Amino acid sequence: MVRVKTSRALNPGLKMTDSNNCWQMWPKVKYYRWDLKARLGRYERIYMTVGDNDSVVIGPSKSLLESLCKEICKLKQKRNDMEFKASRQEEEIQRLNVQLREKELELESVRCQPDHEKDxxxxxxxxxxxxxxxxxxxxxxxxxxxxxxxxxxxxxxxxxxxxxxxxxxxxxxxxxxxxxxxxxxxxxxxxxxxxxxxxxxxxxxxxxxxxxxxxxxxxxxxxxxxxxxxxxxxxxxxxxxxxxxxxxxxxxxxxxxxxxxxxxxxxxxxxxxxxxxxxxxxxxxxxxxxxxxxxxxxxxxxxxxxxxxxxxxxxxxxxSERTDRERAQGQIQDLKEQVYQLKQQLHKQQGASRENRDVVPMCRVHIGHRISTRRSKDNAERLLRTTAETQQQPAAAAATPNPAWSECLGLSDLQCPRCQAKFSESESAEYLKHWEECAKL
Known part of the structure; x- marks a missing residue:
């Protein structure tokens, strides 16, 4: 079995250098191309016999040919690049030469000018x-x-x-x-x-x-x-x-x-x-x-x-209004308390008068009742006058007494029905003693 050599074996001396040395390598590239062509020719002339068959011509492999073609394309591209760079450098050199000629002409014109223009x-x-x-x-x-x-x-x-x-x-x-x-x-x-x-x-x-x-x-x-x-x-x-x-x-x-x-x-x-x-x-x-x-x-x-x-x-x-209002409320409360006390006293006097009526004989009770009714009318008139005076005061304006209560106040004075002797409410015990003595006479 025959082994085909690679591109490195065919090109042992081929190496890529810098772009600045490409012009120097161009003859070497030509030489390598010629060497490659010669080797390919030698490969094409190799004949081998396989068994009893006829001889077979052995040529280069396909991969070898592809690698060689790629290397050739790369070398062509590099050559084109170097040619383009060389043309650019030539154009730059020409432009610089033109500028140099212009500067030389300006310098020559300045040298040729007279002194007054220089001044x-x-x-x-x-x-x-x-x-x-x-x-x-x-x-x-x-x-x-x-x-x-x-x-x-x-x-x-x-x-x-x-x-x-x-x-x-x-x-x-x-x-x-x-x-x-x-x-x-x-x-x-x-x-x-x-x-x-x-x-x-x-x-x-x-x-x-x-x-x-x-x-x-x-x-x-x-x-x-x-x-x-x-x-x-x-x-x-x-x-x-x-x-x-x-x-x-x-x-x-x-x-x-x-x-x-x-x-x-x-x-x-x-x-x-x-x-x-x-x-x-x-x-x-x-x-x-x-x-x-x-x-x-x-x-x-x-x-x-x-x-x-x-x-x-x-x-x-x-x-100030609140204090006046509180003062008026206090006075009204005091008057209500006084009215309540008077009502309590009235109830007590009415109970005592009922007891006295039960004890006194009928004839004398009638006489005393007539006298007491006459006296009660006088007392009622006096109480009405006093109530009219009290109504003029502002403190008693809210609590005006009714006529029934004023009539009942006439019974507050105790009077003997026989001798017409008068006693106050606090002298009720003396009034009873006097009434018993007067009844015995």
Whole structure:
């Protein structure tokens, strides 16, 4: 069995080198190609006999041919690349030669110029240099002035921020005052139910104060929005100034336009004046808003003080009315107790009079009854006069006695039916003794 050699065995000396040495390897490549063709020819002439059959020609394998074809394609590609690079290098060399000829011609023309033209060129270059120096000096001055202005704007911005913080603190205090007023209003509403009509005016004033506080909050939000807009404007202004400085550097770097420096400086001065005008307008507007907020805060403080005084007056009136009401209730309770005691005494006297009627003889009882009825009428008239006088008093207006009770009060005086002797209620025992003695006579 015959083994077919690989491409490495056929090409022991073939190695790839760098692209810079490709031109040197081109003869070697040609030699290797010729060597490969010779070896392939030797392989084609090999004959072998297999058994009793005829001889067989043994040629190169298919894989060997494919590898050789690939190597040949790679070498062709490298050759094409090297040819393209060589053409590019030749074009670059030609371009450089053309530039060199142009520079030589310019140098020759400068050498051939007379002395006054050389002096003019030198003067032009000097003027351009001086203009560049002046533009750099103006740029430095503008940068310093802009830096100072930026510092001033930052300080003014800090003051505006402080003012806004103070306004916010004042608004917080006013909110707390409103909360206290609302609590006091709620307490007054809970206590002063009969005086809701008077407190409605206070509630309307409190609502007005709340609306004014809302307006103040809106104005503070507007001031904060202006502050944020001013911050954005300041940042955009700084960016614009940086862009102007950069463009100034670019224009001064050319050195061939002497009038551009003066134009750029004029534009910068105009822009600075415009920005200063805008800054003054914004600062005046902030000051105006601050004055308005201070005036509104002062008015709110005065209204709050007046409302507090009104609330104190209402509370004092309510307390005095409540004490009067409690005093009247106490007097009414005392009168009710007196009426109850009088009713108890009346019941006791009626029970005692019934017992006396049971003991006295019939004839004398009738006489005494007639006398007592006459006396009772007199007593009833006297009691009616006294009740009319008592009705004029305010303390007894709620408890007016009925006529039955006034008639019964006539029986409170004890009188002997025979001798017409009178006794009081506390002398009931003496009245009984006198009545027994009088009956024995």
């Amino acid at each position: 003019q060129e030198i003067q032009r270059l000097r003027s351009a240099l001086e203009e560049r120096e002046r533009s750099e000096a103006t740029r430095a001055v503008l940068c310093t002035s802009l830096a100072e202005e930026a510092d001033q704007l930052r300080s003014q911005l800090g003051t505006t921020v402080k003012v806004c913080q103070e306004l916010l603190a004042r608004l917080d205090k006013e909110k707390k005052g409103e909360g206290e007023l609302e609590e006091m209003g709620q307490q007054q509403k809970a206590k002063e139910t009969p005086e809701s009509a008077d407190m409605s005016g206070v509630n309307t004033q409190i609502r007005q104060l709340q609306e004014e506080n809302k307006q103040l909050k809106q104005r503070v939000a507007y001031v904060q929005g202006l502050n944020s807009q001013w911050q954005r404007y300041d940042s955009s202004r700084e960016d614009y100034i940086r862009g102007l400085c950069q463009r100034l550097k670019e224009t001064t770097g050319q050195g061939l336009m002497p009038g551009l420096g003066s134009v750029s400086t004029g534009l910068l001065h105009q822009e600075i004046s415009r920005l200063n005008g805008l800054l003054e307008e914004k600062m005046s507007e902030c000051a105006r808003l601050g004055r308005e907020v201070e005036e509104m805060r002062r008015k709110d403080q005065e209204r709050i003080q007046t409302l507090e005084q009104q609330v104190l007056i209402y509370t004092e009136d309510f307390k």
